[in-house]
Amino acid sequence: MARNTNDVRVLIAGAGIAGLAAAISLTRQASIPNLKVVLYEQADELKEIGASIALSPNGMRTLERLGVHNALADELGFRSPSGIPQVFRHWKTNQVHSVDTHNDVPDPRHATTRFHRGHLHSALLEHVPRESIHLGKKTVRAEADHQSVSLYFDDGTSARADILIGADGLRSDGRMQIVRQSFIPQYKLRFSGKVFMRSTFDASLVEGKVPDLPADSIHWWGPKDNFFASRLGKQQYTTVGAYSDPRTTEEVEKTVSWDEEGGVEFLRERYKDWNPVVRALTEVTPYTKPYPNFIGDSLATWVLALRVTLIGDAAHAHGGAFAAGGSLALDDALTLGLAFGHALKGLDAEQSLLDSSIQLALELYSRARQPHTERLLRIVHRQASEGQGQSQVGDDEEQQLSRRLRNRASTVWLSEHDAEAAFAATVAKLEEENIAEKQSRKVKL
Ligand SMILES: Cc1cc2nc3c(=O)[nH]c(=O)nc-3n(C[C@H](O)[C@H](O)[C@H](O)COP(=O)(O)OP(=O)(O)OC[C@H]3O[C@@H](n4cnc5c(N)ncnc54)[C@H](O)[C@@H]3O)c2cc1C
Known part of the structure; x- marks a missing residue:
């Protein structure tokens, strides 16, 4: 990527929900002067696989905060007419045995909404300049040093910049995720x-x-x-x-x-x-x-190198659990933008980018998001190791089902999470820690 001295150049590997939302958030939330974001996507055309995706209230509210208002339009997604996000019925009798309800979702446009993925993807694409997305660029390796980051593509070309965001999903080459794997080669799904x-x-x-x-x-x-x-x-x-x-x-x-x-x-x-x-x-x-x-396991940190981080499924390999991934990716993106906005506040076009600002932004982002996604990963791994059926020898089908229903985890903490409030709490905590550290240094002197 060509550079003017004061440009802040960001590479994003992957133009899925997380990559596009990150580009939108960095542009809108962070307000970085001279920001240049470029996305590299392996697909030759921008079309999403023909599957469905559900966004919970946290994801819908975040779309609005990101300014992606078109995605909240009634015709784009489906919201249950009863206002109940999900009804659970018995497999054999078809009787309702329980329902999920929203706890605190005053705006009906933020109720759980189900989309064709292609429609949600197109809604996000409307907010990202087409010329910033390079198609047919499959990342095969990522590198970073103290000054810069680089992506290498399967056509032999490469790109260099100041910051790298791995948004290449759960299994970017069919088995593993390239950006994560470049920095943590031992990571396994x-x-x-x-x-x-x-x-x-x-x-x-x-x-x-x-x-x-x-x-x-x-x-x-x-x-x-x-x-x-x-x-x-x-x-x-x-x-x-x-x-x-x-x-x-x-x-x-x-x-x-x-x-x-x-x-x-x-x-x-x-x-x-x-x-x-x-x-x-x-x-x-x-x-x-x-x-x-x-x-996959949760990562010790999302700051993979001084200038490298992950977002979306690349950062938290929870699979399809609780249909939470799209909403989590949007919340990650919002938080990343807020973190850069906070860390680079006051840095104007005349100043060169300070490494410490990048590090602070990535640290804030990781601290605000990781505990939340770790909680989810703990549940996912427990369910996988116990086996979702959690059947016991001698259980008949009805007993197996009641056991599963009893063990059904409540997910309001996930579906109604407020990423902006969590970010504000992280900043407040960090500031308290800094004050405490300064005071303890004074006492030692
Ligand atoms: C079976 C299943 C059901 C799910 N159902 C739901 C649901 O109902 N609701 C929900 O919110 N979530 C659901 N999820 C999760 C959701 O799909 C993901 O969490 C969400 O798509 C995350 O977006 P992402 O951008 O991180 O990853 P992805 O959507 O995977 O996007 C990654 C992008 O990176 C590109 N890419 C990959 N590798 C490379 C590379 N090497 N170089 C360049 N580009 C690359 C890909 O082509 C893609 O465009 C489900 C997941 C599964 C597996």
Whole structure:
């Protein structure tokens, strides 16, 4: 990237939700003079995989704070008519056994909203200058020293700048994540024991064809497996079968590749004993794509080198848990922008960028976000190691289901998290620590 002396140059690897939101946030929240953000995306065109994505109130509120108002439009996403974000029903009887509710979500536009990913992605893209996104640039390696950061691409080219943000998702080369792996080569993902079979299609395929089609978003829970169905915005519909798979990480890596089309016959077979609504939904589902769910440990820090950090799935490998990843990526992005805004406050175009400001920004970002995502990762790892079914020898199907339901974790702390307030608390704590340190130094003198 060409540089004028006072430019602050940022490289972002990956133009998914996290990468785009980071570009928007750095531009709008941080107000850095002479900021130059460039995104490098491996895909040759900007289209998102045809899956659904749900954003919880934290993600919707953050979209608004980032100024992405177009994503809050009623027609873009689907919000349950009852105001209940998620209804849980019995796999066999179809009876409602519990519901999730919002605790403190006064603005109805911030209620849980379900999108076709492509629509959410396009809404974010409207806020990022097209010329700042370079397509067909697959990162194969990242490096950093005291003065600069570099990305190397599979076409033999490279880019150099002041700050690097790894936004290349969970498994950027099909197995691992390149930016994270460049700095922590020993980091490993593992199969969580769950596979999601996802499909998104036109809602006309279900309308009038599925008797008793629910108006709300429904999660049917069985003794081991789940089935999810919901309307999405813009007349789309989604079905997701989530089933337990006893294979090891190595076995799964050999047999299933990411985002490939899988057999819809397998989905129908898997749910053939479920209630008639679920069965009818599997019949109208035109295709499925299997996504084996991979998870990883939390990182000791998100500051990988003096000028390098991660965002979104690259920073917290929680897989598809609680459909939280899109909202977390947006909250990460908001916090990153706030952190740079705070650390670089008062730095004008005439000043050269201070290394200490970059370090303070990354430190604040990591401190504000890590404890929150670590809490999620602890739950995810506990569930994976216990096995989601948590069945015991002798349990019949009904007992297995009640055990699962009893162990269902409450997620209001996640879905209604306020990233801006958490950032303000982090800054206040750091300032208190600095005052305490100064006082203790005085006492020692
Ligand atoms: C089965 C499943 C279901 C999910 N359901 C939900 C849900 O309902 N709600 C929700 O909020 N979240 C959900 N998630 C999580 C959500 O998809 C992610 O958390 C979210 O997409 C994170 O965005 P990201 O930008 O970090 O990563 P990604 O969306 O993976 O984006 C990464 C980007 O980087 C690019 N890239 C990757 N490698 C390279 C490279 N080497 N060089 C250059 N570019 C690269 C990719 O092409 C992509 O554009 C689900 C996840 C899974 C697996």
